[in-house]
Amino acid sequence: MVGAALACALAQRAFSVVLLEARAPELSWDEGGYDLRVSAITRASQRLLQNLGVWQAMVDDRVTPYEHMHVWDRAGFGEIHFDAADLAEPDLGHIVENRVTVRALWQALPRAGVQVLAPAQIRALSADAEGAVLTLADRSVLRAGLVVGADGARSRVRELAGIESRGEPYDQHAVVATVSAELGNRSTAWQHFMRDGPLALLPLQRDLFSIVWSTSPQEAERLCALPADAFNELLTAASESRLGHLTLQGPRAAFPLRLQHAEQYVRPGLALVGDAAHVIHPLAGQGVNLGFLDAGALVDALVAGRERDRSPGALRTLRVYERGRKGHNTATQLAMDGFKHLFSNDSGALSLVRNLGLGAAGRVAPLRRLFEKVALGYGLELPTISRPPHPG
Ligand SMILES: Cc1cc2nc3c(=O)[nH]c(=O)nc-3n(C[C@H](O)[C@H](O)[C@H](O)COP(=O)(O)OP(=O)(O)OC[C@H]3O[C@@H](n4cnc5c(N)ncnc54)[C@H](O)[C@@H]3O)c2cc1C
Secondary structure (H helix, E strand, C coil): CHHHHHHHHHHHCCCCCEEECCCCCCCCCCCCCCCCCEEEECHHHHHHHHHCCCHHHHHHHCEEEECEEEEEECCCCCEEEEEHHHHCCCCCEEEEEHHHHHHHHHHHHHHHCCEEECCCCEEEEEEECCEEEEEECCCCEEEECCEEECCCCCCHHHHHCCCCEEEEEEEEEEEEEEEEECCCCCCEEEEEEECCEEEEEEECCCCEEEEEEEECHHHHHHHHHCCHHHHHHHHHHHCCCECECEEEEEEEEEEEEEEEEECCCEECCEEECHHHCEECCHHHCCHHHHHHHHHHHHHHHHHHHHHCCCCCCCHHHHHHHHHHHHHHHHHHHHHHHHHHHHHHCCCHHHHHHHHHHHHHHHHCHHHHHHHHHHHCCCCCCCCHHHCCCCCC
């Protein structure tokens, strides 16, 4: 998602772009089912996709706006409810299947003039301020002013560049599935913080939700293997029946969760974006949104560098991107990490803080507003492509 968005944006700004992809994505599927991988797309990401000219195709395909978000804690004291109407907004964001985003972007790549090589695997890489030389598995050689690693958490580009990535596995896996809810979706995203991890219910169409249930690896394995009826009972209990009875509507899968951050985002002739640079806990649904902000910031830096006649691989140009994004990504990672530990700790003091925290957030208007602005992607130093249009 992040690499294809960046490729489109750069090609639309008259950069010459080649996109290398290890596995060309499937662009047709049975429309009756839902992708197990969905993302909550913030307003800033929506604007980026609008400015790339792909948002309407995604809407025509299938996206689900949500107007409310309800977060509560296992102890039952702390609750926050976010309402788009309080902000005079039509919604708080959209739940989008990853394959819908990928299809719209992949259809836009040739229109933007991006040359796509897929399947393609990098075997060797050297990069300096003059540019990068890539050797592919079929021994062909590519030369470029800049190589961008947008190749996910286990980035080969990062590895070949020798950039360290610090991190650790969370002792959690996320179980994902599509379920139906007896009480319908009420245009609400729900999140229940429990001791073993948060349960998120993200609204799809009609009465359907995509769930992301973070729990211990052993419990995740058990949940995926249980008969459907037993799974439905446990899931309904975990949601405290707030949406009535929940019923599985297809397969389940589990993903291991990691915290990871690259030591550097840039080297002469090379940059990392998206999960190649940082991986965070999915509890606030920020992963791909941070990646889109990286893409937008790198576009701004490269356009500004070109205006000063600098080559795209010049470290001065790339550092502007790194400075613009690393702090924000670190702060978001720390916040998610803090949330995860806060809610999985049983100590009385933390429990008190936790309940006061959620309770206070529910009551104090400015704090609520801050939460809502983050959900909407506002209140940040946004790249040009993610900003609202100028009034008038
Ligand atoms: C359970 C779960 C729920 C999530 N929910 C949300 C959410 O609600 N909102 C949100 O914003 N984020 C969410 N995320 C995070 C989000 O999915 C990731 O942040 C996002 O997919 C990262 O996008 P990316 O393009 O950087 O990397 P990826 O999606 O990992 O894409 C990397 C691409 O690079 C290709 N590639 C890999 N290696 C090579 C190679 N050697 N050569 C060529 N190509 C290669 C891959 O085929 C792939 O196409 C969730 C994650 C999980 C696990």
